[in-house]
Amino acid sequence: MDQESQTVLVLGGDGYLGWSLGIAIAHRLGHKVVLVDKLIKRQWEKAVGIKLLVPLPRPSERITEYERIYRKSNLIFEKIDLLDPKATTHIIRKYRPSAIVNAAQQPSAPYSMMSAKNAAETFSNNMVSHLNTLWALAEVNKSILYIKLGSAGCYGGVNTDYIPLAKTDFRFEYGGRLRKVVQNWLPMQATDFYHQSKIADFLIDDLVADLWKLRVISVQQATIFGATVEENHPENHRGLVTRFNYDHVFSTVLNRFVCQAVIGHPITVYGEGNQRTGLMSLPDTVNSFFNLLNLDVGRGEHRVIHNYTHRLSIREIAEAVRKLRPKAAITYLKNPRRESESGLAKQIEVHPALQDAHNEKERKFMRELETMMAFAERYKDSIDPSLILPKVRWER
Numbered sequence: 001m002d003q004e005s006q007t008v009l010v011l012g013g014d015g016y017l018g019w020s021l022g023i024a025i026a027h028r029l030g031h032k033v034v035l036v037d038k039l040i041k042r043q044w045e046k047a048v049g050i051k052l053l054v055p056l057p058r059p060s061e062r063i064t065e066y067e068r069i070y071r072k073s074n075l076i077f078e079k080i081d082l083l084d085p086k087a088t089t090h091i092i093r094k095y096r097p098s099a100i101v102n103a104a105q106q107p108s109a110p111y112s113m114m115s116a117k118n119a120a121e122t123f124s125n126n127m128v129s130h131l132n133t134l135w136a137l138a139e140v141n142k143s144i145l146y147i148k149l150g151s152a153g154c155y156g157g158v159n160t161d162y163i164p165l166a167k168t169d170f171r172f173e174y175g176g177r178l179r180k181v182v183q184n185w186l187p188m189q190a191t192d193f194y195h196q197s198k199i200a201d202f203l204i205d206d207l208v209a210d211l212w213k214l215r216v217i218s219v220q221q222a223t224i225f226g227a228t229v230e231e232n233h234p235e236n237h238r239g240l241v242t243r244f245n246y247d248h249v250f251s252t253v254l255n256r257f258v259c260q261a262v263i264g265h266p267i268t269v270y271g272e273g274n275q276r277t278g279l280m281s282l283p284d285t286v287n288s289f290f291n292l293l294n295l296d297v298g299r300g301e302h303r304v305i306h307n308y309t310h311r312l313s314i315r316e317i318a319e320a321v322r323k324l325r326p327k328a329a330i331t332y333l334k335n336p337r338r339e340s341e342s343g344l345a346k347q348i349e350v351h352p353a354l355q356d357a358h359n360e361k362e363r364k365f366m367r368e369l370e371t372m373m374a375f376a377e378r379y380k381d382s383i384d385p386s387l388i389l390p391k392v393r394w395e396r
């Protein structure tokens with residue numbers, strides 16, 4: 001996608017990543033950005049009884065603030081339920097975007113493990129909204145670039161020493177003979193229903209890219225950390241704030257640890273903390289999507305991106321937080337999840353388009369952590385520590 005003014009649809013545009021991406025693409029690239037969302041996450045948050053670190057203004061309020069600060073009117077909000085196939089096709093036909101970023105899903109593993117209803121809702125919401133978008137793309141314009149948020153958690157239950165970027169030949173011995181699986185993806189296995197829904201999405205992407213000759217990028221995204229991007233970082237831009245969950249259901253690990261550290265509560269590590277997770281800061285993630293918008297993807301191609309900069313154990317993450325708050329204690333809780341502590345060190349292939357994010361990553365990691373800590377510090381009086389401790393268990 002060249003730098004001329006384009007239209008980009010960001011599905012999940014009221015979300016943590018979608019909003020951050022939307023304001024950055026609109027402001028820095030100057031494209032028209034249509035934020036599409038049904039605001040369902042706000043309902044899920046109410047239903048499970050959690051609250052955000054900073055109250056989230058309505059989309060219209062955030063857009064008015066964007067227009068006031070940047071004197072641009074290239075950010076639009078559309079309230080659409082992607083479970084409605086007609087509405088999904090309509091919105092793509094209406095704006096004729098050159099690219100669609102799909103960041104609209106139920107994104108929490110604990111939410112998906114709360115009940116049969118939650119597991120089914122996670123699968124139906126995530127898969128049906130994704131399918132509707134793909135059918136709409138095939139109907140309206142197959143040359144629209146489709147960038148789908150997947151998850152690094154698709155490999156969470158796979159014990160491997162190598163995760164390739166592309167289809168690979170696998171050779172193995174079975175029954176005394178050498179067997180082959182030719183040009184296939186590394187088998188994926190998750191450790192919860194949310195990530196399992198991402199695997200289903202991935203395989204659907206692979207099917208339709210080939211079948212309908214779509215242009216698809218699956219982003220196997222690692223845990224994102226950080227509270228701000230360039231656009232909403234200055235103190236007087238706080239009307240552009242993005243969602244910051246710190247609770248046990250919707251928050252990622254660093255948000256919880258940072259909030260515990262700033263209120264002087266022990267950092268609660270699940271299990272012994274040896275399980276590893278991929279990480280990438282919010283600014284790096286947003287910048288990487290700028291590169292993906294420019295990636296040359298042909299019709300019928302399915303590209304895969306492993307979007308991460310760091311791979312740390314939970315204990316190492318807790319130690320990193322303690323470097324900035326040396327008085328913080330670390331406690332170890334019985335792990336409510338079933339997480340694999342893979343015996344093999346995973347080597348994960350990085351796409352050249354993502355190489356920028358890996359430059360100077362250690363320095364950038366601590367700097368982003370400091371920024372996040374300062375952000376949480378400012379709102380620490382509103383932190384309710386009881387929302388952080390885990391209540392959802394994987395076992396039945």
Ligand SMILES: NC(=O)c1ccc[n+]([C@@H]2O[C@H](COP(=O)([O-])OP(=O)(O)OC[C@H]3O[C@@H](n4cnc5c(N)ncnc54)[C@H](O)[C@@H]3O)[C@@H](O)[C@H]2O)c1
Pocket residue numbers: 011012013014015016017018036037038039040041042080081082083102103104105106107125129149150151152221222223224225243252
């Ligand atoms: N945040 C992370 O660390 C992380 C890591 C890996 C992958 N991801 C993926 O990135 C994407 C964005 O995650 P996030 O953290 O911004 O989540 P988020 O919950 O903050 O945002 C998701 C948004 O999608 C909307 N949405 C959900 N279902 C919808 C539907 N049927 N129709 C319309 N809108 C709908 C929600 O209302 C919400 O605003 C998700 O696909 C998530 O799985 C996130």
